[in-house]
Amino acid sequence: MDISPAPRPVLELRDIVKTYGGVHALDTVSFTLLPGEVHCLAGENGSGKSTLIKIISGVETPDSGVIVVGGERHASMTPASAIAAGVQVIYQDFSLFPNLSVAENIAMPRQRAVGGRFYSARAARPIAQGIVDELGLALDLDADVAALSVADKQLTAICRALVSDAQIIIMDEPTTALTGAEVTALFALVRRLQSRGVSLIFVSHKLDEVLRVSQRLTVLRNGTWVATGAAGDYDRDAIAGLMTGKDIDTSRVVSAVPADAAIALEVKGLGRPGAFADVDLVVRCGEIVGLTGLLGSGRGEIAEAIFGVRPATTGTIAVGGHPVRIQSIPDAVAAGIGYVPEDRLTQGLFLDDSIADNVVAASVTAFAGRARLLDRARMLAFIQSVASRLRIKAPNLSLAVRSLSGGNAQRVVLAKWLMTNPKVLLLNGPTVGVDVGSKSEILEILRTQASAGMGVVVISDDIPELYSACHRVLIVQGGRIVCELAGDAVRVETIEQRIAA
Amino acid sequence: MSTPALRQRRSGLLSRWPGRNNEGYLAALLLLVVAVMSAAAPAFFSLHTFFSVIRGATVPWIFAMGVLLVLVSGGIDVSFPAIAVFSAYSAVALTTARGVDAGLLGNFALAMAIGCLLGLVNGILIARFRLPTLIVTLGTAGFFRGAMITFVGATYIAQLPRSLAEQSTRSVISVNTEAGTTFLHVLVVPVLILTVLIALGLKHTMFGRAAYAIGGDPEAARRVGIPVQRTQVVLYVLVGALAAFGGMVFMIQGQAADPQMLIGIELDTIAAVVLGGASIFGGRGSVLGTVLGVLLVQVINNSLVLVGVPTAWQRATVGLLLLLGVGAQAWAGRRPRRAAPAAVKAPAVKAAA
Numbered sequence: 063m064d065i066s067p068a069p070r071p072v073l074e075l076r077d078i079v080k081t082y083g084g085v086h087a088l089d090t091v092s093f094t095l096l097p098g099e100v101h102c103l104a105g106e107n108g109s110g111k112s113t114l115i116k117i118i119s120g121v122e123t124p125d126s127g128v129i130v131v132g133g134e135r136h137a138s139m140t141p142a143s144a145i146a147a148g149v150q151v152i153y154q155d156f157s158l159f160p161n162l163s164v165a166e167n168i169a170m171p172r173q174r175a176v177g178g179r180f181y182s183a184r185a186a187r188p189i190a191q192g193i194v195d196e197l198g199l200a201l202d203l204d205a206d207v208a209a210l211s212v213a214d215k216q217l218t219a220i221c222r223a224l225v226s227d228a229q230i231i232i233m234d235e236p237t238t239a240l241t242g243a244e245v246t247a248l249f250a251l252v253r254r255l256q257s258r259g260v261s262l263i264f265v266s267h268k269l270d271e272v273l274r275v276s277q278r279l280t281v282l283r284n285g286t287w288v289a290t291g292a293a294g295d296y297d298r299d300a301i302a303g304l305m306t307g308k309d310i311d312t313s314r315v316v317s318a319v320p321a322d323a324a325i326a327l328e329v330k331g332l333g334r335p336g337a338f339a340d341v342d343l344v345v346r347c348g349e350i351v352g353l354t355g356l357l358g359s360g361r362g363e364i365a366e367a368i369f370g371v372r373p374a375t376t377g378t379i380a381v382g383g384h385p386v387r388i389q390s391i392p393d394a395v396a397a398g399i400g401y402v403p404e405d406r407l408t409q410g411l412f413l414d415d416s417i418a419d420n421v422v423a424a425s426v427t428a429f430a431g432r433a434r435l436l437d438r439a440r441m442l443a444f445i446q447s448v449a450s451r452l453r454i455k456a457p458n459l460s461l462a463v464r465s466l467s468g469g470n471a472q473r474v475v476l477a478k479w480l481m482t483n484p485k486v487l488l489l490n491g492p493t494v495g496v497d498v499g500s501k502s503e504i505l506e507i508l509r510t511q512a513s514a515g516m517g518v519v520v521i522s523d524d525i526p527e528l529y530s531a532c533h534r535v536l537i538v539q540g541g542r543i544v545c546e547l548a549g550d551a552v553r554v555e556t557i558e559q560r561i562a563a
Numbered sequence: 564m565s566t567p568a569l570r571q572r573r574s575g576l577l578s579r580w581p582g583r584n585n586e587g588y589l590a591a592l593l594l595l596v597v598a599v600m601s602a603a604a605p606a607f608f609s610l611h612t613f614f615s616v617i618r619g620a621t622v623p624w625i626f627a628m629g630v631l632l633v634l635v636s637g638g639i640d641v642s643f644p645a646i647a648v649f650s651a652y653s654a655v656a657l658t659t660a661r662g663v664d665a666g667l668l669g670n671f672a673l674a675m676a677i678g679c680l681l682g683l684v685n686g687i688l689i690a691r692f693r694l695p696t697l698i699v700t701l702g703t704a705g706f707f708r709g710a711m712i713t714f715v716g717a718t719y720i721a722q723l724p725r726s727l728a729e730q731s732t733r734s735v736i737s738v739n740t741e742a743g744t745t746f747l748h749v750l751v752v753p754v755l756i757l758t759v760l761i762a763l764g765l766k767h768t769m770f771g772r773a774a775y776a777i778g779g780d781p782e783a784a785r786r787v788g789i790p791v792q793r794t795q796v797v798l799y800v801l802v803g804a805l806a807a808f809g810g811m812v813f814m815i816q817g818q819a820a821d822p823q824m825l826i827g828i829e830l831d832t833i834a835a836v837v838l839g840g841a842s843i844f845g846g847r848g849s850v851l852g853t854v855l856g857v858l859l860v861q862v863i864n865n866s867l868v869l870v871g872v873p874t875a876w877q878r879a880t881v882g883l884l885l886l887l888g889v890g891a892q893a894w895a896g897r898r899p900r901r902a903a904p905a906a907v908k909a910p911a912v913k914a915a916a
Contacts, residue, residue: 121786142788157786159779161846166772171787174769181772222787 070133072097072261073118073149073230078127080113086285087113088124093280093287095230100252100262102272102293105282106305106469106497111265114282115232118263119151120144132229145175148229152236156219160208164218165190167207172226193221197251213244220251224260231255232263237271238494241357249275269301269498270526281305298526306499314552316533317513319348325383326517327399327486329368332377337363338541341377345486345517350508352528353521355538355561362404364538365488365521369401370394382485395424400479402472404490404521411463411475418445418459420474425481448477452507469500476507487511490521505531525561529554537561584840584847585895589855593862600866607869610738611745618748620861622816622825624854625754625809626832627839628761629802631853634836635765636798637778637845638696642685642704643832644825646803647810649711650677654811655723655820656716664724674807681707682803686796712822720820727811731818750812757808762850774798778845830878834885835860842892860884 073095080088088110095101105111116122118129120139129136131147139147151157158167169186187203194201199217201210207218216236223231237245252262252275266272273279276293281304288304296304323346332341338360345351355361367374370388379388379397386397394401412420422429422445429441449459452473454466463474472492479487492508493501508531512518522528528535535552537545537560545560547553601608626643633640654674658665665673681703688699722728734746765771773794776784785791814820839856841848860881867877 119786141786145788151786153786157780157783159776159783159846161779161842162772162775170769170772170776171789174773175788179769180767181769182767 069096071095071130072132074128074130075114075118076128076130078114078117078129079125080110080117080122081125088117089285090127091282091285091287093290095261095263096278097261098256098259099277100256100264100275102264102266102269102276102279103282104266104269104272104279104301104305106499109282109305109497110285111282112234113285115151115234115263115265118144118230118232119149142175145171145226148227149232150223150226150228150230151232151234152216152219152223154234154238156215158207158215158218158222160206162207163204164201164207164210165203167218168193168203168221168225171222175226189225190221193225197221197224197254212239213241213247216240216248217251220255224255228260230261230263232265234265236264237266237268245271269298273298273301283307302498305497314530315509316350316531317348317509319346319533323347323349326381326515327368327519328380328383330378330380332364332367332374332379334363334367334372334374334376337372338367338374338538341543343519343536343543345519347485347515347517348512349533350512350518350520350531352532352535353519353538354523354525354528354535354557357523359538360541361521361538362490363541365401365490365519368394368519369399369488371401395482398483398485400424400482400484400487402475402479402487402489402492404494411471413464414462416460417449417454417463417466417474418442420463421445421448421459421477421481424478425483428482444481448481452477452480453503469496469504472496472500472504473507476504480511484516486517486519488519488521491523492520493522493524493527501527502530525554525557528552528557582840582849582852584849584852585891586840586849586852586855589839589852589859593855593859596859596862596866600862600869604869607866610740612865614745614747616858616861616865617751618816619865620857621748621750621754622809622813623828623832623835623861624857625757625805625812626828627836627853627857628758628850629805629809630832630836631839631841631848631850632761632765632774632798632805633696633802634841634843634845635778635848636774636795637781638689638795638798639833639843640685640700640799640802641697641829641833642681642700642707643802643806643809644828645704645707646678646681646806647813648822648825649681649707649715649810650674650803650807651810651814652720652820652822652824653677653711653715654807655720655727655814656718659720659722659724660716664726667726667730670724670727671808671811674811675804678803678805678807678810679800680803682800682806683796685803686799689799690792690795717822719822723814723818723820727815728818730815748816750815753808754812757805758850758854765850770794770797775846778842778847827878830885831860831864831881832857834881834888837892838884838888840892843889856888 071094075091075093077090077092078088079090091110091114093114103111103114113122117124118139120141120143123138129139131149136143165187166183168190170181172189173181173186190203194203201214201217207215210218236248240248255262264272264276273293278290279293279296279301280290281288281301283305325344326347327343327345329341329343333339341364353361353364363372366372368379368388370391370393373389379386381397381399386393388394388397412423422441426436429437445459454470454473454477463471466474493504496504505527508518508520520528520532529552532552534546534548535557536543537557547556547560629643630640651674654670654677658670685700685703688694689696730749733749735749735752737744737746765774773784773789776789777791777794781791810825813825817824835856836848836853837843838859839848839852839854841853863880863884864877867880
């Protein structure tokens with residue numbers, strides 16, 4: 063460890079142990095947070111980051127170990143004692159009250175915490191206004207939080223934390239739901255918080271982003287401490303290696319696709335007023351094509367139109383050389399198109415159903431035996447084989463999908479569509495919220511599927527991912543494909559420049 | 564609710580329209596019904612009708628305050644009629660069986676203590692074991708009624724204790740009109756006081772704000788340090804006490820203690836509260852809206868009687884009103900949520916400070 067001895071840490075965890083049913087979630091983990099620093103906490107899903115946060119914020123009690131906050135030793139925290147000690151967590155879901163106004167959301171918890179039995183809207187407003195002005199924000203204090211954008215909700219949560227005298231702010235995956243411009247604004251705000259002497263812990267998968275603002279970094283793996291050091295000493299690949307314990311390959315691996323390979327998907331003149339227009343797209347068998355652009359550029363709408371979610375009004379689509387008419391999702395499925403949606407939790411999975419049921423959900427009719435009854439044995443054997451091929455890590459396949467980590471859940475969605483044996487697979491943000499290890503495995507699965515003859519379209523923000531896996535990258539702007547990069551032209555910098563152009 | 568108060572004060576009364584829970588529309592609807600009825604039947608527009616509407620609304624009004632409290636906190640309670648009967652009937656049965664009269668305050672205190680206890684049962688089941696509120700209260704409702712008939716009694720008590728019986732005809736205002744003397748019952752006074760207390764409690768105490776917060780997002784409430792379980796338990800105890808109070812008022816109005824009373828009043832009450840703008844999903848609702856909802860249901864019921872509509876159709880009408888209330892909420896809920904999509908909207912940061 064290379065902790066400089068000078069400043070006294072605002073938060074120190076010593077030898078924290080936490081077990082759930084005999085399994086070590088955290089095994090003698092230590093962690094220090096220095097005053098005014100931004101400290102990135104990195105680790106794959108299941109590495110113990112969330113447990114560590116819960117222990118700091120008092121939601122969970124450690125089995126052993128010591129927590130020192132502001133010089134005081136605690137064996138464990140409660141939510142109230144953590145707040146009193148100046149610890150505030152900005153949860154991924156922000157934990158705001160959608161039915162209350164911004165002003166009340168910001169000021170009420172503090173008025174409560176200082177022991178007030180009464181609430182005064184008149185007193186709440188100047189408190190909220192004060193912090194909003196101090197941070198130079200433009201929040202409508204009278205709006206219901208339910209009506210705010212995701213970014214504004216996050217700002218509200220930050221204001222609430224500051225009003226409650228936060229000395230330590232923990233942000234759980236703060237950039238997941240934000241656009242590039244919003245992330246930049248958030249980081250500017252983070253620097254302003256730092257200058258106020260607030261210390262921040264960032265928990266994130268998006269290492270590139272987090273390294274932009276962090277001074278130090280701690281990596282956890284499988285519940286154990288792996289490394290702590292100055293953020294500048296690590297690059298993306300080094301951190302990924304520490305997180306996974308193996309070398310993660312983010313280099314470009316694309317197989318050669320013969321120029322005369324059969325065409326898996328051909329789209330001509332596709333358009334829907336107000337969304338996109340004149341979209342021409344050819345995907346050959348064995349090819350992975352990337353589709354990218356800013357949020358709102360229409361890239362997602364194009365994919366949804368091809369899959370019949372919101373059908374196009376003009377243009378033609380052909381799958382495997384045969385023209386198809388796609389007016390609905392069943393049309394697209396029948397034509398041999400599979401789609402992995404962006405928000406897999408709400409659109410792609412039945413969270414409370416078992417892994418096996420989810421895997422088979424899109425292909426169940428293929429297992430009809432005699433008298434249209436399900437051939438269970440054949441179906442289960444098939445599910446087993448797909449699950450092991452995709453390396454879905456679960457004790458058994460009858461567990462609810464809700465219990466899986468992000469990377470595994472994404473594999474279940476993939477498995478569902480691979481079961482249908484599609485000719486064309488569209489994936490919208492296939493690795494959003496997935497840790498680096500799972501990410502490279504998912505890309506490897508896509509490469510394998512493509513080389514088996516499938517046409518794959520990846521819609522993504524993640525430029526290194528596009529670089530790593532795509533034969534060609536198409537850039538969408540204002541609902542039109544404005545640029546196509548192929549071969550050596552597919553480079554991270556080039557894609558970034560073209561998107562911003 | 565609270566924070567828009569400043570903005571409203573600034574820009575005048577008109578900008579408040581129609582109110583945070585659409586109270587304005589409800590008031591307009593109420594006026595419309597009154598106007599139509601007055602035009603159709605001139606006898607309708609009289610002090611007598613007004614007083615009788617208030618009298619008829621008194622009991623649902625009290626219950627509605629309780630239902631509002633639980634709805635705001637994200638729950639629902641269908642056991643309040645059972646609690647009302649259990650508490651009021653037991654209080655009277657226990658004292659009259661021993662030949663004592665606990666007096667007006669004594670009887671009310673006894674009934675409300677029993678009501679608190681029964682509410683505590685609901686509260687503990689719901690808060691401690693995190694059970695769905697509808698099912699818990701449905702279960703306890705059946706249990707309370709059955710237990711009362713088994714252990715307390717099932718006989719119709721035609722003679723209330725004197726201290727209660729003499730309240731039956733006591734008035735706070737009485738007016739002589741050509742149609743005869745009409746009076747406003749004395750029990751509206753404590754009801755109005757309770758209403759004001761609940762309104763203040765919901766708006767200006769941390770307890771009230773905690774109820775709204777829990778109704779908005781219970782997990783978020785827990786995370787900011789609100790004692791969610793305790794707040795829920797206290798809420799259900801309060802509902803129990805209000806139910807007991809309503810039961811006593813109902814008994815006094817009916818001048819008898821009937822173990823079979825108050826069947827089906829949950830429909831009228833919940834319809835009134837939902838019509839009054841309280842969200843069935845929790846977190847929204849106001850005392851003013853609830854009062855308007857209660858009055859609207861009562862005026863409509865009253866009008867139907869006056870026009871000669873059969874009782875069965877009155878039930879159907881109240882049922883329709885409930886559906887209307889829920890439908891209006893669903894429709895209104897879909898509308899403003901269509902704020903600018905988060906992804907496209909620029910973040911709310913001004914130029915760097």
